[in-house]
Amino acid sequence: KAGVTQTPRYLIKTRGQQVTLSCSPISGHRSVSWYQQTPGQGLQFLFEYFSETQRNKGNFPGRFSGRQFSNSRSEMNVSTLELGDSALYLCASSPGQGVATEAFFGQGTRLTVV
Amino acid sequence: SQQGEEDPQALSIQEGENATMNCSYKTSINNLQWYRQNSGRGLVHLILIRSNEREKHSGRLRVTLDTSKKSSSLLITASRAADTASYFCATDAVPGNTGKLIFGQGTTLQVKP
Numbered sequence: 001k002a003g004v005t006q007t008p009r010y011l012i013k014t015r016g017q018q019v020t021l022s023c024s025p026i027s028g029h030r031s032v033s034w035y036q037q038t039p040g041q042g043l044q045f046l047f048e049y050f051s052e053t054q055r056n057k058g059n060f061p062g063r064f065s066g067r068q069f070s071n072s073r074s075e076m077n078v079s080t081l082e083l084g085d086s087a088l089y090l091c092a093s094s095p096g097q098g099v100a101t102e103a104f105f106g107q108g109t110r111l112t113v114v
Numbered sequence: 115s116q117q118g119e120e121d122p123q124a125l126s127i128q129e130g131e132n133a134t135m136n137c138s139y140k141t142s143i144n145n146l147q148w149y150r151q152n153s154g155r156g157l158v159h160l161i162l163i164r165s166n167e168r169e170k171h172s173g174r175l176r177v178t179l180d181t182s183k184k185s186s187s188l189l190i191t192a193s194r195a196a197d198t199a200s201y202f203c204a205t206d207a208v209p210g211n212t213g214k215l216i217f218g219q220g221t222t223l224q225v226k227p
Contacts, residue, residue, distance in 0.1 A: 004156075032213075033213045033214065033215070035215075035217075040215060042218075042219045042220065043202065043217035043220075045214055045215065045216065048214050050211045050213070054215075055213070056214045058214075059187045077218040088154065090156060090157065092157075092213070092215075096213055101145075101155075101162065102147065102159045102162055103157075103159065103204075103213065103215060104146075104159065105149075105156040105157040106156050106159070107155055108154075108155065108156050110154070113208045
């Protein structure tokens with residue numbers, strides 16, 4: 001099985017711009033979660049999508065949004081970028097049914113805001 | 115907010131030694147997981163222990179869970195240089211069927227050859 005694929009791997013954006021990150025989960029997985037990782041805050045949960053519906057949301061401003069498509073691929077969007085949005089963004093997929101199980105992570109997208 | 119706190123934050127040992135890292139969490143859980151992250155890359159799942167289990171083994175890994183103390187430990191035996199990485203515990207923390215994981219701050223392990 002192919003793993004979780006995140007694109008792009010690296011991004012440099014300017015303050016005020018917006019960015020879209022993409023995640024292709026493992027085939028058959030219906031849950032996709034997004035996390036932000038920074039040296040100061042660690043790994044923070046952004047949101048989770050299951051069967052095209054947002055099932056859970058972390059404590060992030062409305063500039064952070066996401067969606068999931070019928071093929072389970074997911075995108076997250078950050079608008080009006082701030083310097084503090086510089087981080088590693090990780091996507092994880094799991095089957096999604098029942099109690100939380102092992103999550104499979106992509107390699108992440110390293111976003112730098114200048 | 116972070117669910118768990120990990121201890122120690124950093125650990126440096128010689129190859130062949132054992133490494134123990136601890137994790138504490140705050141709320142009831144369904145299960146607790148441990149993940150490894152090599153520098154700046156994605157997380158790799160190591161082991162999952164359910165709330166009704168007390169100990170679990172996988173190769174050189176041994177995980178314990180004490181739900182009365184809301185704590186877990188990860189033991190890596192006979193460590194190797196390739197074990198150098200950051201290790202995170204993660205809990206589901208939210209009752210119900212969601213994929214949300216809450217991570218601890220992590221322990222950075224350095225294994226010297």
